[in-house]
Amino acid sequence: xxSHSFQERSESELxxxxxxxxxxxIRTARAADVPRAGNLALAILVFAHWDNMxxxxxxxxxxxxxxxxxxxxxEGAIQSAFDGESxxxxxxxxxxxxxRRVVDFxxxxxxxxxxxxxxxxxxxxxxxxxxxxxxxxxxxxxxxxALEELGEDHRRVVEIYVVGGGSAxxxxxxxxxxxxxxxxxxxxxxxxxxxxxxxxxxxxx
Amino acid sequence: xxxxxxxLREFIEAHEAGQSPDPGELLDRAEGTDRRELTALIDAYxxxxxxxxxxxxxxxxxxAAPVVEGLSRSLAGAGGTWPTLLPRLxxxxxxxxxxxxxxxxxxLGAEQRRERVGAYYHEMEQGLLPAAGVSARVLDxxxxxxxxxxxxxxxxxxxxxxxxxxxxxxxxxxRTAKADKLADPGAADAVFLDESLAGDDxxxxxxxxxxxxxxxxxxG
Numbered sequence: 001x002x003s004h005s006f007q008e009r010s011e012s013e014l015x016x017x018x019x020x021x022x023x024x025x026i027r028t029a030r031a032a033d034v035p036r037a038g039n040l041a042l043a044i045l046v047f048a049h050w051d052n053m054x055x056x057x058x059x060x061x062x063x064x065x066x067x068x069x070x071x072x073x074x075e076g077a078i079q080s081a082f083d084g085e086s087x088x089x090x091x092x093x094x095x096x097x098x099x100r101r102v103v104d105f106x107x108x109x110x111x112x113x114x115x116x117x118x119x120x121x122x123x124x125x126x127x128x129x130x131x132x133x134x135x136x137x138x139x140x141x142x143x144x145x146a147l148e149e150l151g152e153d154h155r156r157v158v159e160i161y162v163v164g165g166g167s168a169x170x171x172x173x174x175x176x177x178x179x180x181x182x183x184x185x186x187x188x189x190x191x192x193x194x195x196x197x198x199x200x201x202x203x204x205x
Numbered sequence: 206x207x208x209x210x211x212x213l214r215e216f217i218e219a220h221e222a223g224q225s226p227d228p229g230e231l232l233d234r235a236e237g238t239d240r241r242e243l244t245a246l247i248d249a250y251x252x253x254x255x256x257x258x259x260x261x262x263x264x265x266x267x268x269a270a271p272v273v274e275g276l277s278r279s280l281a282g283a284g285g286t287w288p289t290l291l292p293r294l295x296x297x298x299x300x301x302x303x304x305x306x307x308x309x310x311x312x313l314g315a316e317q318r319r320e321r322v323g324a325y326y327h328e329m330e331q332g333l334l335p336a337a338g339v340s341a342r343v344l345d346x347x348x349x350x351x352x353x354x355x356x357x358x359x360x361x362x363x364x365x366x367x368x369x370x371x372x373x374x375x376x377x378x379x380r381t382a383k384a385d386k387l388a389d390p391g392a393a394d395a396v397f398l399d400e401s402l403a404g405d406d407x408x409x410x411x412x413x414x415x416x417x418x419x420x421x422x423x424x425g
Contacts, residue, residue, distance in 0.1 A: 011259070011261070014259070015258065015259035019256075026280070030280060030281070035277070035281050038277075038280070039273070039277045042273055042276060042277055042280070043264055043269070043270075043273045044259045046269045046272055046273050046276070047257060047259060047260070047263075047264045047267065047269045047273075048256035048257050048258075048259070049256060049257075050257065050267060050268065050269035050272075051220075051225050051257050052251045052254050052256075052257070054225075054268065055220075055225070055226075055227075055228050055247075055251050056248060056251045056252070058227060058228050058229050059228050059229070059232070059244050059247060059248055059251075060244070063227075063229060067268040068293070070268070071268070071271075071272045071289075071293075072293070074269075074272055074276075075272065075275070075276060075279075075286065075289050078276055079279075079286060079365055082280065082365045083365065091256075095252050139241065139244045139245035139248045139249075140245070140248055140249070140252065142245050143245050143246070143248065143249040159253065162246070162249075163246055163249040163250045163253065164250065164253065165213075165214065165217035165218070165221065165250065191209075191242070194242060194245060194246075195238055195242055198238055198241045198242060198245065199238055
């Protein structure tokens with residue numbers, strides 16, 4: 001395929017594309033031998049998810065490891081996208097891969113590593129201390145189980161009000177026939193159920 | 206509002222203000238079931254949280270930049286994910302590149318050709334060396350040094366998604382990338398188009414005579 005079939009987009013246009021459209025664009029740029037365009041799209045895609053993946057990794061891995069875990073997850077998800085092995089939406093797949101890398105980390109119980117410092121390839125920083133005990137709770141599984149028990153409207157309320165950072169007023173406004181009082185009740189019940197699931201998980205572990 | 210709710214709101218507000226709050230610090234302020242609930246709720250928020258809007262300046266100083274650099278080499282190169290995997294394994298093994306090359310040359314019985322071994326290993330990390338040409342003996346030796354299986358290294362070397370993969374296509378990519386960079390030095394993506402891609406370690410001339418080290422790294 002020649003570059004004539006590839007239409008380069010501006011930085012601003014690329015930043016408005018969905019994950020899937022960015023991946024398509026990278027693939028097309030690559031096929032058209034326009035690597036610079038593809039690399040910009042790749043940077044936008046990785047940057048878009050970087051902070052969220054680092055924070056997710058940080059919930060269950062020591063500080064020294066989070067960028068390594070997040071980097072491996074992003075590399076794996078993008079590799080899957082180009083190998084045709086990813087399942088469903090990129091973001092959902094990426095979240096799944098992060099969970100796997102966190103599990104891998106705890107399974108291996110490997111020694112922490114240090115990033116190569118900016119000063120050069122052949123310099124090492126001090127070895128970080130290893131004082132973190134990983135939390136093995138499957139938090140995501142508990143949340144998803146609690147959400148699956150809810151009807152569509154109540155689930156929407158929880159996604160806006162409990163885990164979305166929205167106010168009770170926001171949730172009431174966005175879900176039909178929902179009062180702010182109902183939103184508070186649904187939120188309280190959801191959190192009670194979540195704690196039950198987490199305590200049950202703790203008791204069985 | 207419970208402590209868990211308050212800490213969750215604190216995290217979300219900081220995150221949505223464009224900061225990068227450390228969830229570990231918030232978790233340290235809760236105990237027992239509260240801590241586990243907070244972990245679950247922050248995780249649920251992050252799974253659904255908005256993507257970060259592109260910011261070229263912030264990207265350059267973020268941890269995302271080296272990831273993109275390795276990925277761009279992997280996507281353009283002939284060595285699959287070696288450009289991301291090999292440096293990570295080397296870091297995990299706490300080996301400087303020079304130390305790794307010393308050990309690799311010794312394992313291959315090529316101490317006298319250490320510089321050549323080093324140049325080839327550099328090409329592997331840069332995605333410039335076609336994986337198909339790298340012999341099992343090299344992969345076995347590298348695997349032993351890096352604490353990984355030879356099969357995993359071989360699998361990682363497969364070109365991504367039917368990528369270029371041909372002999373030294375990646376070097377051609379690197380020259381293109383450098384030309385792009387020179388033409389537009391202010392380009393947002395220039396930060397990860399490393400100068401080292403641009404052919405300081407050219408492969409041996411195709412018509413040149415191969416020695417044992419060339420055969421080990423290029424003969425399959």
